[in-house]
Amino acid sequence: MTRRLSSLALALLAAAPNTAVSGEVAGQLAYFKDGALWIASRPSQAAQQVPNSRGAVLQAFSPVDGTLAFMTGPGGANIHAESVPPLRPWLSRPPYTKSVLLSSAVPGPTFTTVRARWLRWEGDGHALIAGSDGGNAGWNLVKHKTFLPNQAALYQSTSRNGQVITMLGSVQSPADVGxxxxxxxxxPGTEVFTRRLPQGLMAALRNAPQPAIHKFLGELDPQAQTDDVSWTVTAPQVTRDGRRVYFASNAGYGVGSAGTTTSAVFEVDVSEVRLRVLGWLGTFAGSLLDVVPSPDGRKLLILLARHDRNAQINTSAYVADLERKTLRELIVAQASSGTLTFLNSSCWMADSRHVALSVASPRPDDLNQKNGFEPPASAHTLFVKDAGSGKTLRRVPGVTGVTCGPG
Incomplete structure (x- = not known):
């Protein structure tokens, strides 16, 4: 399944960015720059450095109250390295003028440091989860206790009230396709679909009237569908109100070079567990990395990589308006000849009208085993884009790990 959603070698389709700041963008924005964590209450305003954030490498906003969790390590700590050093978790609450160790809110001898590779909040904002090679660590900020989260937590999405949860996998195993x-x-847990039980997925495709879906359906190979490696599924994402879930899948179409395949985007009605394909979007050729609903649930951010040749991997960021049934490509940056572009991170702003993305465009020869085939932080640029027009409203150099907070 498609699981790695960022830090991929990518090349974005060309268009020169507009660097002017125009209009007001609502919502908090946090990011890493110059070895520390910075936060802006609005992207058009000057950012402030979060206290005690020197050496921060992971961060996440609570979706409820905007509490910023982050983890710090020794200088040069790399969460993508073969071995991650122990990282210390912190909390900073609005207005982000001080930070406290997480152990002060959730006391106990466990999880004072974690060799974490990722960090995220549950949808209801009650618990914080970090994942490492040795297992996951959890802190419940309501019960003030640590806990051991399930192993699928990275690929799990929760509604704002915590009553709806969706994740990759099947009843038997989170490693299953489904x-x-x-x-x-x-x-109890319901299988929306699995590779072994694809009837709902196939029925959704058959019920779509669009020619592109008919063509996609006609090109599916039943023999390829029986093999796990022929399937890709993006991590399913539930809307904040818990009414719908979105994901993309190639329905077992088959996976070629660098994940190249053909996929469609699906919507699940949660109350009836009814699955349908968004046929008006057609299909996407390449590798669909993520499908993320906006905070108001009316739009989707669709991230796609398309591998043309070793030195040319094109990536597009699309915004789909679910009410108007329109699709707009957000052109982030222009990759000059002989360069690749890395998509480091992306998120919806709280106003559901703007998208923030961090990208870099290094030359292939500059990426090697010594730097983990990752461009340096200084090579990245933050773009804040208008989801409706595609216009660049803000550009900040040297930014990675961009995260959007609640309104």
């Missing part, structure tokens, strides 16, 4: 749905209420 999408699981829990809730609302006390409903």
């Amino acid at each position: 999408v699981m749905l829990y809730g609302p209420g006390a409903r």
